[in-house]
Amino acid sequence: MNNWFKEVLGGLFGAAKQSQAAEDELLSAENLFDFEESLIRADCGLAFSEQLIAQIKQSNVKTKSQASALLTAKLKEALEKLETPTIPLKPIILVAGVNGAGKTTSIGKLAYKLKQEGKKVLLAPGDTFRAAAEEQLALWAERAGVECLAADGKKKADAVLHDALALFRAGGFDHLIFDTAGRLQNKRNLMDELSALQRVIAKSGLAHEFLLVLDASTGQNGLQQAKLFAEALGSLSGLILTKLDGSAKGGVLCSIALELAVPVKFVGVGEKMGDLRVYSAGFMTDLLQG
Numbered sequence: 001m002n003n004w005f006k007e008v009l010g011g012l013f014g015a016a017k018q019s020q021a022a023e024d025e026l027l028s029a030e031n032l033f034d035f036e037e038s039l040i041r042a043d044c045g046l047a048f049s050e051q052l053i054a055q056i057k058q059s060n061v062k063t064k065s066q067a068s069a070l071l072t073a074k075l076k077e078a079l080e081k082l083e084t085p086t087i088p089l090k091p092i093i094l095v096a097g098v099n100g101a102g103k104t105t106s107i108g109k110l111a112y113k114l115k116q117e118g119k120k121v122l123l124a125p126g127d128t129f130r131a132a133a134e135e136q137l138a139l140w141a142e143r144a145g146v147e148c149l150a151a152d153g154k155k156k157a158d159a160v161l162h163d164a165l166a167l168f169r170a171g172g173f174d175h176l177i178f179d180t181a182g183r184l185q186n187k188r189n190l191m192d193e194l195s196a197l198q199r200v201i202a203k204s205g206l207a208h209e210f211l212l213v214l215d216a217s218t219g220q221n222g223l224q225q226a227k228l229f230a231e232a233l234g235s236l237s238g239l240i241l242t243k244l245d246g247s248a249k250g251g252v253l254c255s256i257a258l259e260l261a262v263p264v265k266f267v268g269v270g271e272k273m274g275d276l277r278v279y280s281a282g283f284m285t286d287l288l289q290g
Contacts, residue, residue, distance in 0.1 A: 024063045031064050032056065035071060043219040045255035048078070078254050079281035084238060084263035089114070090207040091175055092168070094197060095240075096229050097213030098182040099130060102242035102268060106213050107177050108140025109268065109276035110240075119174040121146040124164035126157040126197070127181045137179055143273060147171070157181060158196040165204050191232040198233070209237035211265065214252070216243050222252040226260055238265035241279070 032053055039049035052074050061067045093110070097103035104127075111121045123141045125148070127133040134151060141148035149167055151160045161178055168176040181193060201208045212229050214222040230236050241253065244267055256262060264279040 024065050027062060027064050027067050031067065035067065039251070039254075043251035043255075045220055045223065045251070045258070048254040048258045051258070075254070076281050078257040081257045082239075082253060082262075082264040083280055084265055089175065090209045090237075091173075092165075092178070092201060092204075092206050092208035093175060094126075094178045094180055094201075094208060094210050095213060096180045096182065096194070096210060096233070097240075098215075098225060101182065101213045101215040101218075103127075103182060103213040104133070104136050104140060104179060106240045106242060106266070106268060106276065107137065107179055108144050109273055110266070111141065111146045111175075111177055112144035112273045113276055114175055115144055115146055120172065122149065122164065122168055122171065122173045122176045123147070124149040124160060124176060124178045125151050126160050126164075127179050128155065128157050128160065129181050133179065147173075156196075157193055158200050161197055161200045165200070165206070168206075190228075194232045210235075211238050211240055212236050212262075213240045213242060216241050216252070218252070220252055220255060223255045223259065226256060226262060230260065230262065236260075236262045238263050240264075240266045240268065240276075242268035244269050 035056070036049050036053045039052065040046060052071060055074060056067050056070055059070060061070055095103055095107050095110075097106075107123060111123055114121050121144070123137055123146060125134040125137045127137075128151075138148045138150075149160070149164050151163065155163075157180065164176055164178060167173075178197075180197065181190070210229075210233050212226060214225060216222070218225070226236070226239065239256070239262055241264055253264060256264075266276050267279050269275050269277055
């Protein structure tokens with residue numbers, strides 16, 4: 001698994017082993033520069049990287065291996081802040097994210113995961129602006145073995161949600177996963193649409209949550225996306241980080257841990273239906289050690 005965690009921590013572990021083999025060389029300014037550069041290359045963000053290096057400078061560590069160990073511990077500590085208690089997902093799940101982030105794919109994988117847990121799941125296409133969005137969602141529903149609302153492409157998203165909630169109630173479903181539009185070109189339109197969806201949900205009285213899908217390969221742009229959607233929605237329930245099966249570094253998680261109090265609920269680690277995993281700092285560490 002060639003991901004940011006392996007790239008950064010793998011280098012740090014390697015540096016620590018080399019230092020120990022060389023009778024634990026003393027920590028130098030050059031070492032600190034290399035550490036900070038590695039963090040920034042892994043998309044951890046300048047503010048987060050500088051904060052970690054400052055903590056090393058303020059500590060009592062004297063050697064390169066000690067600094068590596070401390071940095072590793074601080075990275076894991078940041079990742080642990082993004083964990084969420086094992087709480088069942090709420091009945092209504094609205095999924096947001098920019099086009100191309102893997103939103104529809106994540107919805108299909110999440111539906112499959114819930115289906116495997118014995119849940120009855122309904123998908124609904126609320127991305128009424130993107131061509132073929134409804135067809136793509138229907139295809140993923142078929143793959144996951146769940147139902148998908150056949151929406152009228154001419155309807156607005158709030159009208160589709162109204163119909164989906166009616167079917168959700170009548171059909172005895174456990175979960176409704178609603179695909180929302182991911183347009184960022186016009187922030188006002190995005191906010192208006194999401195506000196309209198919130199009003200429909202509020203009238204229904206059903207428990208719901210908003211999950212935001214972020215593409216790990218977008219780097220620090222993912223943090224800006226998270227800020228924008230959090231502003232549009234008032235708050236986010238959690239994140240799904242996708243595309244960790246390639247060269248994506250995903251260090252944006254560190255910036256999110258520093259600047260936003262939004263947990264990561266799932267990570268996408270492959271193309272198979274079962275490749276949506278529950279996020280945990282320990283899981284990320286296992287990827288490194290595996």
